Amino acid sequence: MADYFDKNMKVMGESALYLYSNISEHNIEENLDEMSISSCEAKNGELIAFIHGNDYDVRLNSLYNPTNEARLWAKQYEGNASDYTQRIIVCFGFGNGYFIRELLKVITEDENIVVYEPNVNMFMHTIRNYDITDILANKNIFVAVEGINQEDLEGTLRIFGYSIMYGQVTMLSLPDYEELYQEKLVWMMGIYQKVYLSAYMSGNTALVNGAKWADATLENFTCIMKNTFIEQYEGILDGKIPVIIVASGPSLNKNMQILKEAKGKAFIIAVDSAVKYLDKAGVEPDYIVTLDVGKLLSHFQNRTAISTPMFASVESNPLVIKQNRAKKIFFDDDVNFRRWKNVDKEKMSINGAGSVALATFEIAKYLGARTIILIGQDLAFEGNASHAMGERRQEDYSTVYPELIEGNNGQLLKTRYDWFTYLCWYNEQVRAFDGTVVNATEGGAKIDNTEILTLREAIERYGAHQNDVEKVMEKIENITLQENSEDIILQGLINLKEEFLEVSQYIDEALRLITILLKENSRNVRESNMMIRSSKRLSEINQIISEKSINILLERYTYSTTIKEYKDLFVRFKDQQKNREHVYLKSKKVYQGMKEGVETMMKKVEKLLDNAKEGSN
Amino acid sequence: MISDKVNYTTEGTMISKVKANLKNFIQITEEMTIAFYQRKDKQGYELYEKFLDALVDVVDELAYLNDNKMLQVDVSKINGRLAKALQALEINDTITFADVIQFEILSDIKMYYNKL
Numbered sequence: 001m002a003d004y005f006d007k008n009m010k011v012m013g014e015s016a017l018y019l020y021s022n023i024s025e026h027n028i029e030e031n032l033d034e035m036s037i038s039s040c041e042a043k044n045g046e047l048i049a050f051i052h053g054n055d056y057d058v059r060l061n062s063l064y065n066p067t068n069e070a071r072l073w074a075k076q077y078e079g080n081a082s083d084y085t086q087r088i089i090v091c092f093g094f095g096n097g098y099f100i101r102e103l104l105k106v107i108t109e110d111e112n113i114v115v116y117e118p119n120v121n122m123f124m125h126t127i128r129n130y131d132i133t134d135i136l137a138n139k140n141i142f143v144a145v146e147g148i149n150q151e152d153l154e155g156t157l158r159i160f161g162y163s164i165m166y167g168q169v170t171m172l173s174l175p176d177y178e179e180l181y182q183e184k185l186v187w188m189m190g191i192y193q194k195v196y197l198s199a200y201m202s203g204n205t206a207l208v209n210g211a212k213w214a215d216a217t218l219e220n221f222t223c224i225m226k227n228t229f230i231e232q233y234e235g236i237l238d239g240k241i242p243v244i245i246v247a248s249g250p251s252l253n254k255n256m257q258i259l260k261e262a263k264g265k266a267f268i269i270a271v272d273s274a275v276k277y278l279d280k281a282g283v284e285p286d287y288i289v290t291l292d293v294g295k296l297l298s299h300f301q302n303r304t305a306i307s308t309p310m311f312a313s314v315e316s317n318p319l320v321i322k323q324n325r326a327k328k329i330f331f332d333d334d335v336n337f338r339r340w341k342n343v344d345k346e347k348m349s350i351n352g353a354g355s356v357a358l359a360t361f362e363i364a365k366y367l368g369a370r371t372i373i374l375i376g377q378d379l380a381f382e383g384n385a386s387h388a389m390g391e392r393r394q395e396d397y398s399t400v401y402p403e404l405i406e407g408n409n410g411q412l413l414k415t416r417y418d419w420f421t422y423l424c425w426y427n428e429q430v431r432a433f434d435g436t437v438v439n440a441t442e443g444g445a446k447i448d449n450t451e452i453l454t455l456r457e458a459i460e461r462y463g464a465h466q467n468d469v470e471k472v473m474e475k476i477e478n479i480t481l482q483e484n485s486e487d488i489i490l491q492g493l494i495n496l497k498e499e500f501l502e503v504s505q506y507i508d509e510a511l512r513l514i515t516i517l518l519k520e521n522s523r524n525v526r527e528s529n530m531m532i533r534s535s536k537r538l539s540e541i542n543q544i545i546s547e548k549s550i551n552i553l554l555e556r557y558t559y560s561t562t563i564k565e566y567k568d569l570f571v572r573f574k575d576q577q578k579n580r581e582h583v584y585l586k587s588k589k590v591y592q593g594m595k596e597g598v599e600t601m602m603k604k605v606e607k608l609l610d611n612a613k614e615g616s617n
Numbered sequence: 618m619i620s621d622k623v624n625y626t627t628e629g630t631m632i633s634k635v636k637a638n639l640k641n642f643i644q645i646t647e648e649m650t651i652a653f654y655q656r657k658d659k660q661g662y663e664l665y666e667k668f669l670d671a672l673v674d675v676v677d678e679l680a681y682l683n684d685n686k687m688l689q690v691d692v693s694k695i696n697g698r699l700a701k702a703l704q705a706l707e708i709n710d711t712i713t714f715a716d717v718i719q720f721e722i723l724s725d726i727k728m729y730y731n732k733l
Binding site: 063075 | 713
């Protein structure tokens with residue numbers, strides 16, 4: 001048999017580096033069971049693969065013509081015959097490539113395939129004995145292989161989170177794989193469900209909060225421009241001092257006294273919901289993190305919340321921002337307000353963090369922490385309590401996750417759907433973090449790859465000297481507020497107003513084009529030249545608007561409309577004319593939503609502009 | 618002669634009937650093999666019942682044509698290959714069954730259809 005290893009690896013190095021680097025760096029070939037897979041010739045000269053086990057030998061392909069078999073098998077998944085467009089095909093099994101190759105031929109250009117191969121021996125046998133360069137070079141496929149890069153599967157599926165949520169996924173398995181690799185199939189389905197749950201929750205949050213986020217960003221604008229951005233503090237901790245993240249789980253009670261003793265030995269960052277408990281116990285964190293636009297003001301009506309500096313999302317509750325009297329460091333600046341303050345750095349990524357504690361973890365990493373200590377991060381019920389001081393909040397028992405999870409003390413614990421999602425996030429992020437994460441929660445859910453210590457032990461092992469902490473805190477303090485902020489605020493608001501006016505004109509043009517398209521479509525079964533030209537111009541307008549800095553505000557403002565219209569946007573009708581009408585009507589609703597958003601936000605900007613002008617006079 | 622014309626007409630009608638049966642058989646067989654290739658075994662076995670019914674008629678008719686020297690048909694070859702296909706089905710190897718049907722029986726049936 002010919003050896004295709006070098007040829008396949010060369011293409012892999014060019015087009016699938018995520019696989020290439022793992023195979024090259026981890027000496028995968030050393031630990032293979034080469035006897036478990038074999039190949040021989042079919043009647044037509046192509047190779048057939050066999051999988052051998054203790055009590056089975058399974059043939060993967062037709063004895064006569066593997067390509068013919070694969071072609072007819074793949075026919076059932078043809079793009080143009082499917083009920084959906086822009087599908088994501090999630091395939092269990094790569095095999096020796098025949099089925100995947102034919103699957104790639106039947107999908108449309110805007111569709112993708114995510115493959116998980118549960119048997120590394122199979123994959124390595126394939127890259128040695130089969131020419132799969134065409135598959136490896138294809139940009140519409142991603143391959144995760146057990147024992148090579150299986151941990152990438154979840155991250156890849158998360159990219160397609162919304163498609164998963166909208167039902168654009170086709171799940172399938174290579175013939176015989178489900179029976180051969182049941183455990184691995186269960187594992188893969190677990191990953192898929194996690195991603196679905198996470199996307200569903202994000203979608204719901206966006207649906208409820210989208211317009212509020214946009215509104216809050218504008219309302220906070222003045223404060224944002226008077227303060228600093230987190231991008232100005234990247235790496236400032238330089239690994240010199242540990243960060244203690246204080247979350248508000250029920251186990252926080254245990255650690256209040258020790259937390260007081262930890263002051264000056266670590267950088268203590270409290271999530272906003274933990275602050276009132278810290279205030280009652282007389283504990284002063286160094287910083288607070290807030291990001292939730294709907295966070296109740298009652299959490300912040302205490303001395304600690306008012307006087308402690310904050311890391312705040314630009315979309316935070318404006319009332320909370322106004323109430324706090326201390327320095328603020330803003331993050332989540334998607335509009336890129338920081339360019340008006342000459343902060344020419346790429347935005348910090350929150351990396352899919354869905355809660356304030358997870359965002360704080362990302363902030364700690366970004367600031368340059370090499371040791372992160374978690375307390376109050378239960379992610380599980382302690383008895384009946386969901387939060388510190390025995391409180392039970394969000395009394396919706398339907399949110400209880402149906403399976404028990406492993407606790408730090410070896411017991412099985414009840415959790416909630418949202419906590420379970422956060423736990424999965426932690427497991428992935430802690431694995432990828434090249435520092436130390438200590439789980440000093442003393443109870444709660446077990447987070448993989450964390451060192452389990454009490455807070456006292458963690459401080460004794462990782463605590464810094466007071467001098468070092470003071471020096472770092474001084475460095476942070478020295479990045480100060482902007483001078484001439486009034487001028488910057490005024491100019492920023494003028495820029496925003498101009499952008500809104502410009503986008504408003506494009507939206508009006510888009511709505512006129514859609515009216516033309518609907519009229520033309522009703523008269524033409526096939527796409528007319530006028531329809532083609534109008535669609536092209538509509539695409540150009542979409543592109544122009546998407547490149548404006550205010551686009552992110554528009555997107556957020558119209559989330560409830562777009563998510564609703566998006567839900568069945570990709571349904572395919574057999575009748576092309578009906579298909580087009582479906583898409584045009586949906587686009588019309590989205591643009592009408594955008595028009596309403598622009599009008600509302602422009603009024604806000606004009607009000608802020610009037611206030612700013614009064615202030616400068 | 619009138620009797621010759623009657624015979625010719627009867628033969629022509631019979632050939633048309635055989636062709637129609639062959640076409641029907643080809644269609645059912647293709648649907649059945651595709652179902653098995655697509656691992657839709659339940660559907661495949663349902664079509665297998667229809668396949669067997671159609672096969673009996675087709676083999677009988679081809680044998681008649683061969684016996685009356687209207688078409689040269691190797692019926693024993695068809696029967697031999699069918700036995701091979703059924704052996705695969707007995708051990709639940711639906712793919713080899715579909716392969717034998719497609720590459721060793723159907724191809725010959727299509728050839729006979731085109732010759733008629």
